[in-house]
Amino acid sequence: QQQVKQSPQSLIVQKGGISIINCAYENTAFDYFPWYQQFPGKGPALLIAIRPDVSEKKEGRFTISFNKSAKQFSLHIMDSQPGDSATYFCAASGGGGKLIFGQGTELSVKP
Amino acid sequence: GAGVSQSPSNKVTEKGKDVELRCDPISGHTALYWYRQSLGQGLEFLIYFQGNSAPDKSGLPSDRFSAERTGGSVSTLTIQRTQQEDSAVYLCASLKGRETYNEQFFGPGTRLTVL
Numbered sequence: 001q002q003q004v005k006q007s008p009q010s011l012i013v014q015k016g017g018i019s020i021i022n023c024a025y026e027n028t029a030f031d032y033f034p035w036y037q038q039f040p041g042k043g044p045a046l047l048i049a050i051r052p053d054v055s056e057k058k059e060g061r062f063t064i065s066f067n068k069s070a071k072q073f074s075l076h077i078m079d080s081q082p083g084d085s086a087t088y089f090c091a092a093s094g095g096g097g098k099l100i101f102g103q104g105t106e107l108s109v110k111p
Numbered sequence: 112g113a114g115v116s117q118s119p120s121n122k123v124t125e126k127g128k129d130v131e132l133r134c135d136p137i138s139g140h141t142a143l144y145w146y147r148q149s150l151g152q153g154l155e156f157l158i159y160f161q162g163n164s165a166p167d168k169s170g171l172p173s174d175r176f177s178a179e180r181t182g183g184s185v186s187t188l189t190i191q192r193t194q195q196e197d198s199a200v201y202l203c204a205s206l207k208g209r210e211t212y213n214e215q216f217f218g219p220g221t222r223l224t225v226l
Contacts, residue, residue, distance in 0.1 A: 004153075006153070032212050034214075036217075041219070042219055043115070043202055043204070043217030043218050043219050043220055044154070044202070044217050045217065046214045046215070049212070049214075051212070089153055089154065091154075093212075097142055097144065097159050097161060097167070097206065098144065098156040098159050098167065098169075098170065099144075099146075099154070099156065099215065100156065101146075101153040101154040101155075101156075102153050103152060103153040104151075104152070104153050
């Protein structure tokens with residue numbers, strides 16, 4: 001019940017395209033869903049986050065779509081750029097502070 | 112301002128040796144977390160400190176792992192009698208306040224290699 005499942009494991013997108021990463025969770029007590037971006041040799045950094053009281057949150061080219069009934073959420077990166085090439089992690093938290101992370105998606109944006 | 116710092120950045124040790132990994136959180140952040148990132152895997156929660164409360168140790172994989180936080184600031188993760196499966200990047204994060212929904216700021220990690 002504590003798992004967060006993320007797909008795909010890797011993704012190749014052309015510059016200007018849309019990158020979509022999906023996550024699914026089981027624990028209905030989760031109430032905070034952040035996405036983290038990690039570049040090689042660096043720690044993860046918060047990209048965008050959503051609470052389950054809304055179905056979508058947009059920040060610039062990054063959008064989280066949230067489907068509470070399906071227990072799924074996804075990250076959409078519009079107009080993907082080579083600088084977006086990184087590993088993306090979804091996560092979930094139900095209080096107590098600890099984040100449960102997905103397995104990560106390695107995104108490569110080709111020029 | 113300064114972010115979360117971790118030392119050493121790399122540590123190579125022999126199987127059976129003990130290691131200590133250090134985390135300096137952002138000044139004023141009351142919450143501190145340790146995670147482990149194995150090759151090609153997501154981040155695995157290890158332990159969580161919040162102020163003076165008893166730590167949440169529910170993620171520690173065995174009794175060879177322990178952590179302490181002195182003076183509500185610096186934290187040390189200790190792995191005793193290291194095994195090859197302990198090889199991973201150990202990440203520390205800190206958070207301001209008690210609100211789970213605040214951003215966790217991660218350090219660059221310590222890459223541990225057990226030979």
